[in-house]
Amino acid sequence: MSSEFVEIGWRNRSVSIEHQWIAPARNDRPLIVFLHEGLGSLAMWKDFPQQLCEAAACRGLVYSRPGYGRSTPRAIEEAWGLDFMHRQAHEVLPALFDALRIDVARERPWLFGHSDGGSIALLYAARWPQHLAGLIVLAPHIMVEDLSVHSIAKARTAYRETDLRERLARYHDDPDSAFWGWNDIWLHPPFRQWTIEAEIGSISCPVLAIQGLDDEYGTLGQIRGIARRVPHAQLLELPDCGHSPQRDQPEAVIDAVARLPGIACCQ
Numbered sequence: 237m238s239s240e241f242v243e244i245g246w247r248n249r250s251v252s253i254e255h256q257w258i259a260p261a262r263n264d265r266p267l268i269v270f271l272h273e274g275l276g277s278l279a280m281w282k283d284f285p286q287q288l289c290e291a292a293a294c295r296g297l298v299y300s301r302p303g304y305g306r307s308t309p310r311a312i313e314e315a316w317g318l319d320f321m322h323r324q325a326h327e328v329l330p331a332l333f334d335a336l337r338i339d340v341a342r343e344r345p346w347l348f349g350h351s352d353g354g355s356i357a358l359l360y361a362a363r364w365p366q367h368l369a370g371l372i373v374l375a376p377h378i379m380v381e382d383l384s385v386h387s388i389a390k391a392r393t394a395y396r397e398t399d400l401r402e403r404l405a406r407y408h409d410d411p412d413s414a415f416w417g418w419n420d421i422w423l424h425p426p427f428r429q430w431t432i433e434a435e436i437g438s439i440s441c442p443v444l445a446i447q448g449l450d451d452e453y454g455t456l457g458q459i460r461g462i463a464r465r466v467p468h469a470q471l472l473e474l475p476d477c478g479h480s481p482q483r484d485q486p487e488a489v490i491d492a493v494a495r496l497p498g499i500a501c502c503q
Contacts (some may be wrong), residue, residue: 237293244331266345314417346372348373358435366438374447375446378433438477444492445463448473
C-alpha cells in the first residue's frame with residue numbers, strides 16, 4: 237500500500253505530510269490514528285497497524301510527523317523547542333485532521349501513540365477530551381528520567397560511530413532531520429525539567445497505558461504516573477518487553493486493544 241501526501245500550514249510554511257489509510261471502507265468502524273516514536277515514521281511501524289486494525293475490525297490512519305519519514309524534513313537551522321511535543325499535539329495533529337477532512341467532533345477517533353507519540357496523544361486528549369473515543373499509549377513519557385537521558389546519549393554515540401544513520405535512512409528521506417531534531421532537544425539540559433503530569437489530569441476518555449518491564453527509555457513510573465493523574469486509566473505491564481511493545485509483544489498489545497470497550501463492541 238503506497239503513501240499519500242497532504243499539505244498543511246505549519247511554522248509559517250507549507251509542510252507535506254506522508255500518510256496512509258488502512259481499511260477506509262470500514263466507515264462504520266472506529267478510526268485509530270497511529271503516532272510514531274521519536275525516531276519513527278510511517279514505514280517504521282511496518283505491518284503492525286494493519287495487524288491491529290484487522291484484529292479489531294477498525295479503520296486506521298498512519299502518518300509521519302514533519303521532519304520524519306517522507307514528510308517535509310526539518311529545516312537545517314530549525315531546532316525543536318522545549319514545547320515540541322505540545323506543538324505536535326496542539327498544532328500539527330489538528331491541522332492534519334482538518335486537511336484530511338476528519339471531523340473529530342463527529343468521528344471521535346482513538347489515538348495510538350508510541351513513546352513521544354504517546355506523549356503527544358496524551359497532550360491532545362488533555363486539550364480536547366471531547367474529541368476522542370480513547371487513547372492507547374505505549375511507553376509514553378510524562379516526565380524526563382535519568383534512564384531516558386542515558387539511553388538517548390548512547391544513541392548519539394551510536395549515530396556518530398556505527399551504521400545507525402544508514403539504518404535510519406531506510407525509513408527517513410533525511411535521517412539527520414529525524415535524528416538530530418529528536419536527540420538534540422532530549423539532551424538539551426533545560427529539557428530535564430519537562431513534564432506533562434499536571435496537564436494530563438483533564439483527560440476524561442478511556443486510556444490504556446502499556447509499558448515493557450525491560451524498557452530502556454523509561455521506568456514504570458511513567459505509566460503509573462498516568463494512573464495517579466488519570467485514575468480510570470488501565471495499565472498493562474509486559475514482561476520480556478523493551479521500549480517497543482508493538483514489536484516485542486505484538487499479540488499482547490493487539491489482544492488488549494481489541495478488548496477495549498468501544499472497540500470490542502464494533503467487531
